[in-house]
Each structure stands twice: as structure tokens, then as C-alpha cells.
Amino acid sequence: MNHFVIRCLDCGYEAPYSPSSAECPRCSSQWREARYDLERVAKIWQRELACRPFELWRYRELLPVRNLNPTLTLGEGGTPLIPAVNLGMMLGCPNIYIKDERQGPTSSFKDRQAAVTIAALKEAGITEMVVASTGNVAISYSAYAARAGIKLWAFVTSLVPAVKMREIALYGSQVIKVTGSYDQAKQVAAEFARQRNLYLDRGARTIPSVEAMKTIAYEIAEQLATLRAPQPKAAFGQNNHRSPGWLSPDWYIQAISGGMGPLGIAKGFSELQQMGFIDRQPAMALIQAEGCAPMVHAWQQGKNTADPVTSPFTHIETLATGDPGRTYTLLHNLLKQHGGVFESVSDEEAFRAMHVLAKMEGISVEPATGVAFAGLFKLIRNGVIKSTDVVVVNCSGHTLPAEPFLLGENWASSIVFPARTETPQPEGLLAALNRVAPARFPRVVIADDSEEARRLIRRILQSQGNFTLFEAKDGRETLEICRREMPDLLILDLMMPEMDGFAVLDALRHENQTANIPVIVSTAKELTADEKRRLLGQIQALMQKGDFLSDEFLEEVRSLLNLE
Numbered sequence: 339m340n341h342f343v344i345r346c347l348d349c350g351y352e353a354p355y356s357p358s359s360a361e362c363p364r365c366s367s368q369w370r371e372a373r374y375d376l377e378r379v380a381k382i383w384q385r386e387l388a389c390r391p392f393e394l395w396r397y398r399e400l401l402p403v404r405n406l407n408p409t410l411t412l413g414e415g416g417t418p419l420i421p422a423v424n425l426g427m428m429l430g431c432p433n434i435y436i437k438d439e440r441q442g443p444t445s446s447f448k449d450r451q452a453a454v455t456i457a458a459l460k461e462a463g464i465t466e467m468v469v470a471s472t473g474n475v476a477i478s479y480s481a482y483a484a485r486a487g488i489k490l491w492a493f494v495t496s497l498v499p500a501v502k503m504r505e506i507a508l509y510g511s512q513v514i515k516v517t518g519s520y521d522q523a524k525q526v527a528a529e530f531a532r533q534r535n536l537y538l539d540r541g542a543r544t545i546p547s548v549e550a551m552k553t554i555a556y557e558i559a560e561q562l563a564t565l566r567a568p569q570p571k572a573a574f575g576q577n578n579h580r581s582p583g584w585l586s587p588d589w590y591i592q593a594i595s596g597g598m599g600p601l602g603i604a605k606g607f608s609e610l611q612q613m614g615f616i617d618r619q620p621a622m623a624l625i626q627a628e629g630c631a632p633m634v635h636a637w638q639q640g641k642n643t644a645d646p647v648t649s650p651f652t653h654i655e656t657l658a659t660g661d662p663g664r665t666y667t668l669l670h671n672l673l674k675q676h677g678g679v680f681e682s683v684s685d686e687e688a689f690r691a692m693h694v695l696a697k698m699e700g701i702s703v704e705p706a707t708g709v710a711f712a713g714l715f716k717l718i719r720n721g722v723i724k725s726t727d728v729v730v731v732n733c734s735g736h737t738l739p740a741e742p743f744l745l746g747e748n749w750a751s752s753i754v755f756p757a758r759t760e761t762p763q764p765e766g767l768l769a770a771l772n773r774v775a776p777a778r779f780p781r782v783v784i785a786d787d788s789e790e791a792r793r794l795i796r797r798i799l800q801s802q803g804n805f806t807l808f809e810a811k812d813g814r815e816t817l818e819i820c821r822r823e824m825p826d827l828l829i830l831d832l833m834m835p836e837m838d839g840f841a842v843l844d845a846l847r848h849e850n851q852t853a854n855i856p857v858i859v860s861t862a863k864e865l866t867a868d869e870k871r872r873l874l875g876q877i878q879a880l881m882q883k884g885d886f887l888s889d890e891f892l893e894e895v896r897s898l899l900n901l902e
């Protein structure tokens with residue numbers, strides 16, 4: 339049995355929780371939050387947490403559900419926190435972590451919201467509900483509603499990708515397509531619920547939903563402590579009287595639409611601080627799609643209320659909340675208090691970030707999540723996020739509907755077998771295979787004494803096309819390989835032991851055979867005027883390390899190899 343009360347944000351009145359009463363009994367405000375006896379919970383967690391499985395309900399004392407209902411769970415929460423080593427190297431920011439919320443039961447972080455909210459509704463005996471959604475909330479609610487035996491009416495805008503609509507319907511929910519904006523879909527849903535006297539989901543004013551999001555903060559703080567600990571931590575219980583030493587990141591980054599995620603996550607970090615588990619709260623970087631960025635506009639004008647965007651203009655439907663309402667004001671105040679920024683990125687930047695993330699980290703995300711990563715790139719580039727900062731990005735959802743926008747023309751090759759009537763000809767198949775993959779690929783030598791740097795460049799090239807790659811770890815080896823393999827391109831680090839890049843260049847240019855090999859120099863440091871003079875006329879391009887993300891590098895490679 340759980341102990342908590344609901345406190346009104348406007349008048350402070352405290353009342354017991356009941357999902358069917360949406361307002362403060364004293365002042366009718368719909369903005370209220372759950373309060374717990376944090377001191378008591380801190381003691382329980384110190385004692386018991388280490389023995390509980392790593393999933394959402396391990397934090398049950400701080401969730402507004404009175405009794406656990408194991409029959410509803412689908413394995414929500416407990417997602418991994420993944421170090422983004424390759425991205426970190428590309429961006430010159432080595433402490434980036436990805437909170438992989440794609441690994442929830444329906445592949446987005448809405449699963450936490452649905453798991454806790456549906457459990458609370460079930461507990462209150464509610465059997466039918468109405469929700470308006472840009473897709474993922476309805477999918478996730480539908481899955482949990484199916485388990486709970488709750489009938490769901492899902493109002494979605496007609497721009498929600500068809501795959502997502504079909505999935506909502508598959509779970510047995512009634513899908514109502516609204517031709518109009520998301521804000522209009524919310525109005526229609528509210529009217530429908532009022533007429534039929536059904537429970538209506540009120541987004542960020544739904545107490546169990548905000549509370550559910552907190553668990554992301556708890557998990558991050560626990561996981562960072564393990565990942566960043568110099569030595570294995572003493573288990574809970576062995577240091578009863580000291581703080582368990584969980585860690586806050588410097589930054590929490592998320593793509594936002596209505597803003598419920600960061601609202602809950604900020605509450606989570608705040609509770610951890612009050613319990614003495616962490617000593618400070620992270621700054622938050624909240625990223626919107628440029629075509630629907632009411633919060634960013636308000637933030638840039640220094641305002642604490644946002645003007646609604648009535649006609650969102652973005653392909654990224656998941657993020658198309660035009661009117662954030664009071665959530666913006668609450669987030670604005672949080673960011674003023676603990677640091678952070680609202681920032682926007684274009685759809686194109688988001689799609690590009692999706693590519694980078696998939697190719698560099700093996701993580702395929704939906705466009706809304708691409709927005710968060712594009713925001714990360716932008717904030718590092720602008721110096722808002724420092725190279726030493728510890729950054730956690732919410733990898734909020736998996737890709738399904740992305741492909742039509744993302745993958746241009748030639749993303750697959752096809753092989754057509756000869757017709758059955760003909761005698762099978764193995765040579766025919768070989769020829770077909772050769773068309774798919776020609777026998778000779780452009781040959782590129784990567785010369786760098788750092789193994790990590792070689793791996794990064796290799797990965798960038800591999801993700802862009804087919805190359806035969808050679809690696810050299812010092813100047814002598816570079817010369818040897820160049821003489822032997824006659825590459826189409828050399829990517830040369832200047833600072834190498836024994837024989838540096840300058841000496842390699844001199845040697846190459848003095849031999850007829852190797853004199854014309856194109857060279858891209860990569861350098862970690864700013865070159866002096868004298869060094870620049872030495873390179874003049876000897877090389878085709880000069881690239882700053884940490885800048886490999888720029889299109890410039892890839893364009894340079896392509897043009898030197900006469901690709902496209």
C-alpha cells in the first residue's frame with residue numbers, strides 16, 4: 339500500500355488521489371502534483387533497491403499506484419544507458435550517453451506513461467478512455483489497455499503515418515482520424531469524452547503520466563553511477579548512513595512536443611536531490627522541430643508564456659504540438675532555475691542526424707528522436723555544451739515510418755535470377771553479383787597513430803559507400819603501403835611518431851610513382867602559418883579533427899575519388 343497525496347500547484351490544497359477527479363476540490367485548478375514522504379522512501383530504497391530487478395516498478399514507492407498489478411506489465415522501464423563512443427569522437431565530446439527508450443514494449447518512452455497510467459486507471463475501476471495522440475501515446479496506451487481490458491478511443495491527426503495507425507487498430511483500439519492539427523484533434527477528443535462522460539487523458543495534467551516519466555531520471559542517475567564509477571560501488575545496505583552516490587549528468591537532452599517528458603524527469607531529479615541521492619540537477623536541452631517551435635520562440639523572446647503555432651509545418655508529426663499551454667511556463671521556470679535551453683532544428687537536420695546515429699552507433703530511431711540528436715550536434719557546435727560535459731540523450735522512439743523521407747533512391751540492390759525455363763547459369767548469377775558490387779572499389783589509406791581515430795574514419799567511409807581500406811599506424815608504414823597498393827586517396831595525420839605527416843608528404847611527392855596520390859590531411863591542432871606554407875600545393879584538403887561530421891569531409895572524399 340502506497341502513501342501519497344495530490345497537491346494543487348495553485349492553492350497548495352492537498353487531497354487523496356482519484357483519477358476520475360481532474361480538478362482541485364478547493365480552487366478547480368487542473369495543475370496538481372503527487373507528493374510523497376521522501377525521507378521514508380529514501381530509507382526503504384537504501385535498504386531494498388539493490389535486491390529489486392532493474393525495471394520501472396523497482397521505484398514503486400514513488401509512483402501513484404496503490405498496489406502492484408503484475409498482470410499488466412510488459413517489461414517496461416529498465417532500458418540501457420549506452421555510451422556513444424563513436425559519436426563522442428566525431429563531436430569531440432567523449433561523455434555522451436544514449437538512454438535507449440526504443441527498448442520499451444512498444445518502442446518509445448511513452449511505454450512508461452502508459453504502464454503507470456493504465457495501472458492507476460485499472461485500479462480505479464475505469465473501463466473506457468479517450469486519448470488524443472500524435473501516434474506513440476496511442477500505440478502504447480493501446481497495448482496496455484488491451485491487457486487491462488480498457489476500451490480506448492484514439493483520436494489521431496490524419497498526418498500520423500499509416501503504419502502507426504494500423505498498429506493502434508491492431509491492439510483493438512478505435513482509431514478516429516481527425517483532418518486538422520493535433521491541437522484540433524485534442525479539442526474533438528475532449529468534446530467526445532464530455533458528451534459520453536468518458537475518462538479523458540489530459541496529457542501533462544495526468545498525474546500518473548508525469549510520475550511515470552520520473553523513472554527515466556532515477557534510472558539515469560543509477561546507471562551513470564555504475565558506468566562512471568572508478569571502482570565498483572559498495573552495494574546498498576553496506577553504507578546505510580551515507581548517500582548512495584548516484585550521479586546527475588550535466589545535460590539531459592530530449593526532443594519535445596507537449597513537454598511532459600522533461601516535466602516528469604525534472605521532478606524525478608528533484609526528488610533524488612531531496613532524498614540526498616544526487617547533489618545537483620542537470621541542465622535540460624529541449625529541442626523542437628523548427629516548423630512547430632512555440633516554446634523556442636517564447637524562450638528566445640524571454641517570455642514565460644508561449645504563443646501557439648496554429649499551422650505546424652513539419653514532417654515530424656510526433657512533435658506537432660502547436661500549443662504547449664502551461665507546460666511551457668513550468669519548463670521555462672525549471673530551466674531558469676537549473677540551467678538549460680530550448681533550441682530548434684530543421685526536419686532536414688533531424689533526418690541527417692538519424693543517418694549519423696544509425697551509421698555510427700547502430701541505432702535506428704524515428705525522426706522525432708533525430709531532432710534530439712540534431713539538437714545535440716548544434717549545441718556542441720555552438721559551444722553551449724562543453725567537451726567535458728556529461729550528456730544523456732533520450733533516444734525516445736524507434737523508426738518505422740521514416741523510410742520514405744530518409745533513404746533516397748539507391749538504398750538496396752536487387753538481383754534477378756534467370757527465368758526457370760533457362761538452364762541455370764552460375765556465371766549469370768556471378769555477373770549479377772558483380773553489378774551489385776564491382777570487383778574494384780576505390781582504395782583509401784588511413785594513416786593515423788591513434789587506433790580510435792583510424793576506426794572512426796574507417797566507420798565514416800564504410801557508412802558512405804564501398805571502399806577498400808588500408809590502415810597505417812606510422813609514417814614508415816604509410817609510405818610502404820602507398821608504394822605497394824597505389825591508393826586512390828590517402829588520409830594523412832600530421833602528428834605521427836618517428837616520421838611525421840610532413841615527412842611522408844615530402845617522400846611521396848619525390849617519387850614518380852606516388853607523386854600524384856591525392857591527400858587529405860587531418861590534424862588535431864591549429865597549424866602555424868609556416869606549417870600551412872609547407873602543405874601548400876602538396877595536398878588536396880585540410881580537415882580539422884572533430885570536424886569529420888561536416889559534409890565537407892565526405893564531399894571532399896567523393897570528389898577526389900570521382901564518385902557521383
Ligand SMILES: *Cc1c(COP(=O)(O)O)cnc(C)c1O
Binds near residue numbers: 446598599657707
Ligand atoms: C512523445 C514523444 C516525444 C515528445 O515528448 P514530450 O515529452 O511529450 O514532449 C519525443 N519523441 C518521441 C519518440 C515521442 O514519442
Ligand SMILES: [Zn+2]
Binds near residue numbers: 350351363364366
Ligand atoms: Zn487548488
